[in-house]
Amino acid sequence: MKIILGGARGSFPVSRPDKTRYGGQTFSLLIEGDDGTQILVDAGTGLTNLKPYWRAGGTVCFTHTHLDHILALPFLMDAWPRQLILPRSDLPDVLKRVFTPPTWPVPLPPADFTIPPQPARIGGLQLAWHEVAHPDGCVAYRVEEPASGAAVVIVSDIEWPLMTAKAQDRFLAFAKRADLLIFDAHFLPEEYETYRNWGHSTWEDAIAVAEQCQARQLWLAHHAPQRTDDELDALNVALRERHPAAQYVRAGTVATLPL
Template sequence: MRIKFFGTRGSIPVCENGYQEFGGNTTCVAVFGDTDSDVLVFDAGTGIRKLGKELMQQEFLPGRKIVIAFSHFHWDHIQGFPFFAPAYDPSKEIHIIALGKDLHIPDLKNIFAKQMESTYFPVSLDNMGANFSFILKNVNEETFPDGSIKTYLHSHPGGAHSYRLEADGKVLVYATDIEHGLILDEKLVEFAKNADVLIHDAQYTPEELPNYRGWGHSSWEQAIQVAEKANVKKLFLTHHDPEHNDDFLLEVERLCQERFANCFLAREGVQIEL
């Protein structure tokens, strides 16, 4: 399993000088297996554009699919989709997936069609070209030959889902856009138990967090608490605030590593081999 960050910023992309060491694109994380395996993508923020360019350089054997699973559908998690090059390639098979018992989505396809109406974008969803499947499953777990994927509905305005991917004896947990509240979400701690890698929202500092109650995000301190209680091997903090520049985030990373040695702030382009 190879995990690669293509977008690590929260809320809105940033392009100014001094904001690029950690990346300016919004959320997108890809998981690769063998060269002939499907590609699993978590969220389609602006980072998915660069992923698309990378995938177009790869050979896709018959039956190989791109699977995009969504934590939720706020703007910063879908805004890169119209710029995803494989979506315009008739040879590509793309599955758009939402998984979870508590989903209240009447029409998954319509979420993407709406943002590509002529008012907002020159190409409609139906004219993109790839072979799309829109799959809405009201279950919290799907199994496949080499493992499983599970979801957990956590606190965020409108709701969002964490994902737990278990494959080839390794565990990845992806938990972005989560607000713990005044006490830690113990169900998420259990969901992340013994993960090899936990990717966790950490948009705010502990000092900033009280000013943003109800906005749906966590502090780096809360993310570390989850990792400690869940016995996580490596923690990657993501969804960086667009107001936090490189110097600020480097200092946050230093403070985090004093507390939890295997803690890193996610950077665009960084790969994790499991």
């Protein structure tokens, strides 16, 4: 299984010379099975970096429908997915409301919006999801490849401290022993109290989760729009002592699983 990260920025796309190494495009991730099956998780503006790898007719899964996760969907107009999944019934309505005049000029092509029972089999990949704490709701995805034993868990947006102990335990069971955990680390621990209820976690939360679910590798994602490359580099140096396999991840990073 191959993972390609198109964009790791959170909330808003940014474009500045001091934000090029980690990228300014919002969250989008391509998962490709060894048999060629493609699952795209979210259509943030980082999707524009994934288009060269994407083939029409694949599956797009949404963690939720905040703008930073759906904005680039029309970029796939000429290579449209067969299936769009959000395990919530309002996806077609939300997309229709956003991508319609006067907020968007061209209607989206039709697609299959059926919510499959989970775990859903998509080619050689298996897809499961789990509800997490975030304003308006959000799901984490676990994508496994039974043939290779690879597993990746994607949690683009989550406010870990707002989840009850029971809900945290259920999530840890869901994420257990992933080769790669991709987790929202938008805020710094010292920023968190100011932004409680904004829907995001910190690198401390992400590392605690990675340790408890025994993830082999941790990508910290949903970088705050104001965070510069130099700040993220410095965080990565400091983090190495806390967790050898944790890093704020750069757009364009590729992983081959299982590790």
